[in-house]
Amino acid sequence: xxxxxxxxxxxxxxxxxxxxxxxxxxxxxxxxxxxxxxxxxxxxxxxxxxxxxxxxxxxxxxxxxxxxxxxxxxxxxxxxxxxxxxxxxxxxxxxxxxxxxxxxxxxxxxxxxxxxxxxxxxxxxxxxxxxxxxxxxxxxxxxxxxxxxxxxxxxxxxxxxxxxxxxxxxxxxxxxxxxxxxxxxxxxxxxxxxxxxxxxxxx
Numbered sequence: 532x533x534x535x536x537x538x539x540x541x542x543x544x545x546x547x548x549x550x551x552x553x554x555x556x557x558x559x560x561x562x563x564x565x566x567x568x569x570x571x572x573x574x575x576x577x578x579x580x581x582x583x584x585x586x587x588x589x590x591x592x593x594x595x596x597x598x599x600x601x602x603x604x605x606x607x608x609x610x611x612x613x614x615x616x617x618x619x620x621x622x623x624x625x626x627x628x629x630x631x632x633x634x635x636x637x638x639x640x641x642x643x644x645x646x647x648x649x650x651x652x653x654x655x656x657x658x659x660x661x662x663x664x665x666x667x668x669x670x671x672x673x674x675x676x677x678x679x680x681x682x683x684x685x686x687x688x689x690x691x692x693x694x695x696x697x698x699x700x701x702x703x704x705x706x707x708x709x710x711x712x713x714x715x716x717x718x719x720x721x722x723x724x725x726x727x728x729x730x731x732x733x734x
Contacts, residue, residue, distance in 0.1 A: 554609040558643055561605050562650045566680070569598070569654020574662060581731045591723055594655075602647035606640045638704065642687065645711045649683040652718035659725045662732070679718060686710045 572594065580590050653676040660672020686707050702710070 554606060554613060554639055554643060557605070557609050558646070561643075561647055564605075565598075565602060565647045565651040566654040568601075569651040569656075570658040570661075571654075573655055573658035577662065577726075578732045587726055587729070587731075591726065595719055598651040598655075599644075599648055602651065603640070603644040605647060606644045609643075610640050642704065642708050642711070645708060645715065646683060646687055648715055649711060649718065650680060652715060652722065653677075653680040653683075655722055656718065656725075659722055659729070662729065675721075679714070683711055683714055686714070 577590060581587065585593075656676045656679060657672050660669050660675075686702065
């Protein structure tokens with residue numbers, strides 16, 4: 532997926548002229564990917580690891596760390612790919628390498644990684660609701676996850692739409708990053724409390 536989008540980005544000559552960003556291009560599919568694996572990983576591996584002696588606490592810590600690693604890896608690879616694309620463009624099409632600001636790119640990696648992490652947590656919330664709770668909790672988990680992801684979008688993108696309601700928020704980037712970190716902590720706390728006493732399905 533990443534390679535295909537890199538090729539598309541490179542051959543889209545208007546992309547350079549419009550100052551499009553490759554990392555922004557991969558952000559949407561990456562969010563969907565993190566949300567989906569947030570669901571699948573818990574549903575498929577929670578019971579398996581507990582069955583093999585891993586405590587709920589250790590599974591929670593391991594999953595949280597692994598998700599963070601995946602989120603940051605996606606954006607680090609995206610940043611490296613961006614540099615490679617512009618290096619090729621500089622050699623073949625006389626693109627200017629000063630278009631890449633290391634400080635801004637680092638901040639972008641951090642912010643987008645936190646957003647991806649938030650989407651993983653949203654998927655994790657859905658999975659926890661469907662794994663060990665009643666039908667009411669399953670429906671509630673979907674609503675909570677949608678609201679959770681929506682708030683993250685509101686913080687970072689500055690807008691959120693829920694049915695006919697439209698919310699807009701304009702925050703400085705550093706404040707947005709801090710608020711997303713707070714949302715991540717709240718999401719992880721919610722998941723930990725929900726799964727702490729959750730009955731485990733062991734086949």
